Amino acid sequence: MARSLGRVFNGFQRLGSLSPMKAHLSQPSATSVAVRSTLVRSMGLALPSPFFSKPRDFSLPNSSWSSEMKRLYEHYNSQCEVETEAGEKQEGPWRRLPSYNRLLKYATGGVYLSKIIQSQARLFTRNIKETGAAFEYVLFVNSEEKKCVCIFQAGHLLEGPPGHVHGGAIATMIDTVTGTHATILSGPVMTANLNISYRSPIPLGSTVLLESTLDRKEGRKTFITCKVTSTDGSKVHTETTALFVSINIGHLLLGG
Numbered sequence: 001m002a003r004s005l006g007r008v009f010n011g012f013q014r015l016g017s018l019s020p021m022k023a024h025l026s027q028p029s030a031t032s033v034a035v036r037s038t039l040v041r042s043m044g045l046a047l048p049s050p051f052f053s054k055p056r057d058f059s060l061p062n063s064s065w066s067s068e069m070k071r072l073y074e075h076y077n078s079q080c081e082v083e084t085e086a087g088e089k090q091e092g093p094w095r096r097l098p099s100y101n102r103l104l105k106y107a108t109g110g111v112y113l114s115k116i117i118q119s120q121a122r123l124f125t126r127n128i129k130e131t132g133a134a135f136e137y138v139l140f141v142n143s144e145e146k147k148c149v150c151i152f153q154a155g156h157l158l159e160g161p162p163g164h165v166h167g168g169a170i171a172t173m174i175d176t177v178t179g180t181h182a183t184i185l186s187g188p189v190m191t192a193n194l195n196i197s198y199r200s201p202i203p204l205g206s207t208v209l210l211e212s213t214l215d216r217k218e219g220r221k222t223f224i225t226c227k228v229t230s231t232d233g234s235k236v237h238t239e240t241t242a243l244f245v246s247i248n249i250g251h252l253l254l255g256g
């Protein structure tokens with residue numbers, strides 16, 4: 001199981017084309033939960049199986065996306081593959097990260113999870129079926145610059161102050177983007193500290209940009225900064241510093 005999850009993280013790091021995973025994976029000795037990674041399968045890191053249908057990639061455009069969201073998607077997506085002078089296609093500076101509503105076929109986490117919870121667990125930001133209602137977002141990573149950008153459109157179910165996005169929903173997106181970025185940079189991590197300054201409210205339905213940047217790495221600690229702005233950069237919505245600590249995956253799976 002730890003090996004399966006390790007392959008997920010390796011897959012993420014491969015997407016970021018960064019240094020090989022340094023995380024220490026331990027082998028949990030006696031655990032009976034069968035874990036298959038939908039993410040690994042759909043990234044093509046394991047053989048496709050006839051027993052599973054292809055999971056939906058939530059980061060692809062859908063009819064709820066605003067024209068601004070689509071424009072920005074095209075902007076970054078067009079830089080994922082570039083043409084050389086000789087007319088050949090090659091990888092560009094950015095890569096789009098696919099996004100699914102679960103990382104593993106079965107959640108893990110030790111004695112507290114019933115079998116039902118294990119099979120029904122879903123990623124928080126991807127668990128609302130109605131498109132456009134909650135978190136619509138797509139992430140692109142630039143490994144050269146150690147940056148990650150997220151184009152985020154906040155739906156009507158995320159209301160906090162009237163007509164504006166709930167601070168917890170904003171924090172969720174910041175945690176998701178910086179957490180994913182830290183995973184690409186450092187392998188398996190947990191958020192240890194998230195320090196957010198809310199500078200201006202985000203109107204519901206609007207599209208904003210989250211820009212995550214590596215500040216520094218110190219041993220097991222990865223420090224990231226993240227800014228949420230309007231899409232033209234003229235308005236700052238939040239400023240964040242985040243600390244992620246590298247963890248031992250076996251420990252996490254056994255509920256440690």
Ligand SMILES: CCCCCCCC/C=C\CCCCCCCC(=O)SCCNC(=O)CCNC(=O)[C@H](O)C(C)(C)COP(=O)(O)OP(=O)(O)OC[C@H]1O[C@@H](n2cnc3c(N)ncnc32)[C@H](O)[C@@H]1OP(=O)(O)O
Nearest residue numbers: 012103175176179180183189190191192193221243245247
């Ligand atoms: C599994 C992760 C993500 C997967 C991503 C997959 C791919 C993407 C797919 C889908 C996208 C989804 C992305 C979502 C991402 C969300 C991530 C979260 O929200 S994680 C949930 C919230 N976080 C917790 O529940 C942590 C609870 N805390 C802990 O478990 C521990 O405290 C932990 C692991 C953080 C550290 O515990 P220790 O025992 O391993 O290590 P010690 O010795 O305490 O700390 C290590 C160093 O860090 C400093 N440190 C620890 N906590 C600190 C803090 N709060 N502030 C400042 N420094 C701190 C310490 O001072 C120490 O520093 P010195 O080495 O001595 O220099």
